Amino acid sequence: MESESEGYIIVTPGTLLATSEKRGEGTFIFRGKTYSKYLGVVKKTDYKTIVVPFNQKYCPKRGDMVIGQIKDFKHPFWIVDIFSSCQGFLYVKETNIRESRQDQLMNTFKPGSWIFAEVSELTDRVKLSMKGREARILKGGRMATVSPSKIPRVIGKKGSMINAIQEKTGCRIKTGQNGIVWIEGGHADLAIKALQKIEREAHISGLTDRVMEMFDREGIKEVKKDGAD
Amino acid sequence: MELIKNGIRPDGRKLGDLRELKARLKVVENSEGSAMFRMGDTIAVASVYGPMEVYPAFLEKADKAIVEVNYQMLPFSTDDRSRPGFSRRSAEISALIKRVFESAIFVEDMPRTKVLINIDILCADASTRCAAINAASLALAAAGIPMKDMVASCAVGKVDGQTVLDVAGAEDTEGEVDMPIAYLPLTEEVLLLQMDGIIEKEEFTNMTAMAIEGCRKIHDFQKGILLEQGTSVEEEETQ
Numbered sequence: 001m002e003s004e005s006e007g008y009i010i011v012t013p014g015t016l017l018a019t020s021e022k023r024g025e026g027t028f029i030f031r032g033k034t035y036s037k038y039l040g041v042v043k044k045t046d047y048k049t050i051v052v053p054f055n056q057k058y059c060p061k062r063g064d065m066v067i068g069q070i071k072d073f074k075h076p077f078w079i080v081d082i083f084s085s086c087q088g089f090l091y092v093k094e095t096n097i098r099e100s101r102q103d104q105l106m107n108t109f110k111p112g113s114w115i116f117a118e119v120s121e122l123t124d125r126v127k128l129s130m131k132g133r134e135a136r137i138l139k140g141g142r143m144a145t146v147s148p149s150k151i152p153r154v155i156g157k158k159g160s161m162i163n164a165i166q167e168k169t170g171c172r173i174k175t176g177q178n179g180i181v182w183i184e185g186g187h188a189d190l191a192i193k194a195l196q197k198i199e200r201e202a203h204i205s206g207l208t209d210r211v212m213e214m215f216d217r218e219g220i221k222e223v224k225k226d227g228a229d
Numbered sequence: 230m231e232l233i234k235n236g237i238r239p240d241g242r243k244l245g246d247l248r249e250l251k252a253r254l255k256v257v258e259n260s261e262g263s264a265m266f267r268m269g270d271t272i273a274v275a276s277v278y279g280p281m282e283v284y285p286a287f288l289e290k291a292d293k294a295i296v297e298v299n300y301q302m303l304p305f306s307t308d309d310r311s312r313p314g315f316s317r318r319s320a321e322i323s324a325l326i327k328r329v330f331e332s333a334i335f336v337e338d339m340p341r342t343k344v345l346i347n348i349d350i351l352c353a354d355a356s357t358r359c360a361a362i363n364a365a366s367l368a369l370a371a372a373g374i375p376m377k378d379m380v381a382s383c384a385v386g387k388v389d390g391q392t393v394l395d396v397a398g399a400e401d402t403e404g405e406v407d408m409p410i411a412y413l414p415l416t417e418e419v420l421l422l423q424m425d426g427i428i429e430k431e432e433f434t435n436m437t438a439m440a441i442e443g444c445r446k447i448h449d450f451q452k453g454i455l456l457e458q459g460t461s462v463e464e465e466e467t468q
């Protein structure tokens with residue numbers, strides 16, 4: 001069974017997608033036919049059929065930027081919660097810290113602090129790196145969670161959506177591929193509202209326009225409130 | 230005592246009718262996916278967590294995910310208060326449901342992880358394991374766990390010498406045979422089949438066919454619920 005409106009198709013697990021064998025993520029082949037694995041949205045191209053699940057835990061990929069929380073220090077690495085099915089490991093040599101004493105290292109990243117790091121290696125454990133230019137420690141601000149499959153929509157085409165939100169709300173925003181969004185300064189509440197709207201309506205086209213519309217509406221309210229005070 | 234009169238059962242259903250079905254997604258906020266499934270007076274709530282790391286680590290499988298199921302009847306679910314906590318019966322049904330979902334989920338897609346399914350029976354009126362399986366497959370789909378198809382499950386029974394679908398109430402206690410079935414419509418596999426009582430071989434074939442018919446109806450209902458409620462957050466939460 002599938003439901004179709006505004007050009008996107010929603011499928012449930014076990015829905016027939018094609019009567020031939022097609023490659024693609026989120027699909028499987030049974031007796032020469034292609035079926036969906038997830039509850040999600042179908043994207044069809046000439047060569048591939050992909051099902052993007054609505055809601056899924058983050059699966060680490062090499063090169064992804066993720067936001068994580070330090071949980072523990074066990075020399076020579078920190079254990080990082082990256083909100084995935086496995087923990088992240090940040091080795092001391094993968095950071096720019098030139099400190100060899102363990103008691104000093106323990107205090108550089110305290111448990112509970114947040115970092116923005118890159119997934120550098122996927123072996124038996126997920127290794128993170130903070131040597132990249134973008135990597136940093138996130139101090140202050142607020143965290144919001146979005147479903148990892150919707151992060152591309154939060155960023156938008158060439159960052160159009162994220163830039164627009166930053167401009168309108170005056171926040172600094174960093175998005176991790178694992179679905180964690182860091183918001184600092186500005187109208188953080190408004191930014192979170194926008195994220196919630198994206199989360200809800202990610203599969204419907206014309207998203208940026210609708211988010212902008214919402215800002216215009218909410219923005220006016222905000223001004224009125226200020227005036228009343 | 231005669232339970233079936235002129236093909237009408239104690240609760241007014243015909244022989245091949247299911248009870249009224251109701252379902253709701255997103256009932257447990259903190260879980261990855263959750264669902265409530267109701268068949269008549271039997272209510273099951275399932276919540277799915279994971280895929281997550283396996284503790285203790287020796288249970289971990291290098292090539293596939295492990296599935297853990299905790300089935301539990303809450304103290305107020307039956308007429309007499311049932312003792313809370315795990316019993317022999319709950320351990321048995323948990324193991325049973327675990328095997329059902331191990332063959333429906335793509336466990337090889339998520340090596341070294343665990344999928345945890347917690348099922349609570351809020352109200353029990355026959356075929357709780359069927360309601361539990363139906364609720365769990367909705368919750369798994371909502372949680373984004375890769376699976377072949379939703380597993381549908383329902384029971385058939387023999388009451389007063391007649392085959393009835395979806396046994397309930399007095400039929401369960403007075404009836405001769407009770408047979409729950411879990412069915413995977415896509416591959417046409419029967420994942421669970423239990424039976425108590427004695428029947429002829431021919432009757433058994435008929436009952437299986439009837440149960441599969443019922444499972445198909447439930448499967449259609451599950452799909453409808455997922456498309457209706459699983460696609461976006463309901464409007465209530467925004468206001």
